[in-house]
Amino acid sequence: MITKTPKLLFLALVSLALLGACRGQPSREAPRRVFDDMDEQPRFQPEEVSTLFADGRAMRTPVPGTVAQGQLREDAALYLGKIGEHAWVGRVPLPVDEKLLRRGQNRFQIFCAPCHDRAGTGQGIVMQRASGAKGGFPAPPLAYAERVPQLADGEIFHIISNGVRNMPGYRTQIPVEDRWAIVAWTRVLARSQGAQVADVPSDLRSSILPETP
Ligand code: HEC
Structure with a gap:
């Protein structure tokens, strides 16, 4: 036997569910809202005209000279490899340690x-293929033993x-610090080209020399 209260409750629930289903029906009419929350806000659309500014544009351009956060890059030595307008930085402006060299x-x-190939002789796979049938483009003259070692770090x-x-x-493609790390590594390659056994610290020599029979 059903009492009156649950019946009413049942009816109320059914009508709520039916009403609820009305929402979300596709319609070209503006939606009727009881609480419009923040649906309507005064704003300009992209490209809209505004009488507020002399040039009539609602979209504003940044003030000339605006610099995005973290983009100031005032340090010309670090970011351009230059001192003033015409001089190259002589040496990598970062601490050159083993970590930097390994990264380089x-x-x-x-x-x-x-x-340029791993040793920097200029015989990389691209060069080998490019200089094939069609003549390709010139092998990079990374003759470390000659020209490049004479360039300042900033120029490289x-x-x-x-x-x-x-x-x-x-x-x-390559972030600033990594570019400097590569510069440091080109110096390692140059140093390794004409290296003598005497250049290696005596306690490390045994690790690079073949065992004497
Ligand atoms: C797509 C091939 C290619 C890649 C990758 C490349 N280079 Fe080169 N590089 C060349 C060519 C070709 C030249 C010679 C340009 C010329 O003389 O026309 C050159 C020249 C150079 C020179 C100047 C040599 C001189 O005598 O003036 C340096 C220094 C150099 N490369 C360093 C690098 C470093 C460091 C990298 C890695 C970040 C690199 N290159 C990546 C092709 C390449």
Whole structure:
């Protein structure tokens, strides 16, 4: 036997459910809202005209000279490899330790070795293939023993960043610190080219020399 109260409750629930189903029906009419919360806000649409500003645009451009946070890059030595307008930074402006060199080695082998090869002789896989049937483009003259060691660190940084002649620039792919790490690694390669056994600290020599029979 059903008493009156549950019946009413049942009816109320059913009608609520039915009413609820009305929401979400597709309609071209503006929705009727009891509480509009923050649905309607005074705002400009993109490209909308505004009488507030002299140029009539609602969309504002940044004030000239605006710099995004973290993008000031005032340090020309670090970011451009330059001192003033015309001089290159002589040495990597970061502490050159084993960590930086290892990073440089790793980045060099990813970004530079395809063309310059791991030792920097310029016989990378790209060069081997490019100089095939069609003549290709010239092998990069990374003769570490001659020209490149005479370049200032800042100039090598600049070459990595912006490219040189046929070589593309890598500033969008390689972050600033990594570019300097690569510069440091090119010095390691140069140093290794004509190295003598005497250059190796005596306690490490046994690790690189073949065992004497
Ligand atoms: C797509 C192939 C390619 C890659 C990758 C590449 N280079 Fe080069 N690089 C060249 C070519 C080609 C030249 C010679 C450009 C010319 O003379 O026209 C060159 C020239 C250079 C020179 C100048 C040598 C000189 O005598 O002036 C330096 C320094 C150099 N590369 C360093 C690097 C470093 C460091 C990297 C890695 C970040 C790198 N390159 C990545 C192709 C490449």
